[in-house]
Amino acid sequence: MSVTTLQPSGVSLIRFGDYGRDIAAAVRAGFTSHRVVYAIATLAYVWGIIECSLVGLPVNYGLVSLVSGTSLLFLGVLIGAWLAFDLVRLWRAGYDGRPSIALLHRLQTDILAPTRIANALHAFLANGIFFVGFIAIKKSIPLAVxxxxxxxxxxxxxxxxxxxxxxxxxxxxxxxxxxxxxxxxxxxxxxxxxxxxxxxxxxxxxxxxxxxxxxxxxxxxxxxxxxxxxxxxxxxxxxxxxxxxxxxxxxxxxxxxxxxxxxxxxxxxxxxxxxxxxxxxxxxxxxxxxxxxxxxxxxxxxxxxxxxxxxxxxxxxxxxxxxxxxxxxxxxxxxxxxxxxxxxxxxxxxxxxxxxxxxxxxxxxxxxxxxxx
Structure with a gap:
């Protein structure tokens, strides 16, 4: 996560419409670049669903939800700490602009940059799909073998x-x-x-x-x-x-x-x-x-x-x-x-x-x- 120095002037925000389109474009492109990751995740998911069906076990989404919730909490803490660090850095550097605008700019161009959002979405989505199947397979092992x-x-x-x-x-x-x-x-x-x-x-x-x-x-x-x-x-x-x-x-x-x-x-x-x-x-x-x-x-x-x-x-x-x-x-x-x-x-x-x-x-x-x- 590269550090971008915020100057006292010249900070501008990206228009919401353009920002949204950039995110959508990055997400679409990500489906192709993450095709191998999605293939592995889908294989595990289908395997897990089939195996649970064969051995008569229900598919449990509880642990995946727990891990996803923990991950989102971790992400929120990370972003909050990141912004707090930037705020302190601006104050120590004597920034003479509006800190709120500077931090929003940092969110748009770095912390919540379109490519970062797309990469995170694909990584966490594939990970979630994968571990639904993984947990199903793991708990089925003693019954299958x-x-x-x-x-x-x-x-x-x-x-x-x-x-x-x-x-x-x-x-x-x-x-x-x-x-x-x-x-x-x-x-x-x-x-x-x-x-x-x-x-x-x-x-x-x-x-x-x-x-x-x-x-x-x-x-x-x-x-x-x-x-x-x-x-x-x-x-x-x-x-x-x-x-x-x-x-x-x-x-x-x-x-x-x-x-x-x-x-x-x-x-x-x-x-x-x-x-x-x-x-x-x-x-x-x-x-x-x-x-x-x-x-x-x-x-x-x-x-x-x-x-x-x-x-x-x-x-x-x-x-x-x-x-x-x-x-x-x-x-x-x-x-x-x-x-x-x-x-x-x-x-x-x-x-x-x-x-x-x-x-x-x-x-x-x-x-x-x-x-x-």
Whole structure:
């Protein structure tokens, strides 16, 4: 989002009719430039509707509405903060015009520029269509393909980690209540980073090739990860291992440690897992969809690294690299995933990023600057 310096004079507003026509033209053009994104979204939507119909589940739009509402709130806060920053900047610069006119000009030409509105509309519309189907597919997985891979994934974890489960290596290092609380906070921060990255590219003023590549990769990894591989390797995860595999639960001590830590610090994974399993048993609920393999938390975190490297901002790479490692660690010690789920997620992110590079528009446009342009 580029910064435009407002001069003391010469600020004029765009006529409403012209502004509206510019928005309409940008929206029309966007349907063509976002055709790959819409194709992925439509595929997921149709797949989800058909699968829910076949397994006898209703399509739930509740979570999509919640995410959309959160996104709109986030956008409103972002625009408000942006305008407040501009107002302070004008005051400090000694601006001698009418601040209201200057800020309206900024809204028309930058914050709510026609191309930015069009890009946001297409990104968020496609995202909404996609996740209606995605959620439908995810919650249908146990009915379409009952959980059967948990024991195999547990044994694979043991095999590639020298005969020891990964959490047994990690818990002596991060098993204190305070450390688990920090890890859970970081794990939940993933959603904020996810929103930030999606807004950064979705709300960009310029529909660059990097923007298209990110959006295509972002939707593709959810589709390939959970919808395809999550169905093929249907599994519930370590936190639900005792419900899906008979015999001794190798994660019992881990879950007991998490519950004990939750008595001291809030470990949100504990009540969330309980709610998720109850929703799974009931067939509906506030949080729906049990699927462990692969880890989309890790997959999207690796995608953050890839887009940061392509963007060329060193600070973004320095943040996203350690953050991805922290998410991988959190997915294991919080009982959400087997370590191999995370490794698979990383591979999927690399594959989808490469594929998106092939599918994104070939023409090079202005790339994103230090702020989304």
């Amino acid at each position: 009952p959980f059967s891979w948990d024991q195999t994934l547990m044994e694979t974890d043991k095999l590639i980690h020298g005969g020891t489960l990964p959490h047994d290596w990690l818990m002596p290092l991060v098993g204190s209540p305070a450390a688990l609380f920090f890890i859970n906070v970081s794990y939940n921060l993933w959603f904020v980073v996810l929103l930030f990255c999606f807004f950064w590219f979705g709300y960009a003023k310029t529909d660059s090739r990097l923007r298209q590549r990110y959006l295509i990769a972002y939707l593709s990894l959810w589709l390939l990860g959970t919808c395809v591989l999550g169905t093929v390797f249907s599994s519930a995860g370590p936190c639900f291992y005792g419900f899906t595999v008979a015999g001794v639960n190798p994660y019992a001590d881990l879950l007991a440690t998490l519950k004990a830590a939750n008595d001291i610090y809030p470990i949100w994974a504990v009540p969330t897992q309980e709610t998720l399993w109850q929703s799974h048993l009931a067939g509906h609920g506030e949080v729906e969809g049990v699927s462990a393999m692969p880890s989309l938390h890790v997959a999207t975190s690796v995608l953050f690294i890839l887009q940061a490297r392509a963007w060329g901002k060193r600070w973004a790479v320095w943040f996203t690299g350690p953050f991805a490692l922290l998410i991988l660690m959190g997915s294991v010690v919080l009982g959400w995933h087997y370590a191999v789920d995370g490794y698979a997620g990383a591979v999927i992110a690399l594959l989808c990023w490469w594929m998106a590079g092939k599918l994104a528009p070939a023409e090079e446009k202005a790339e994103l600057s230090s702020r989304p342009s």
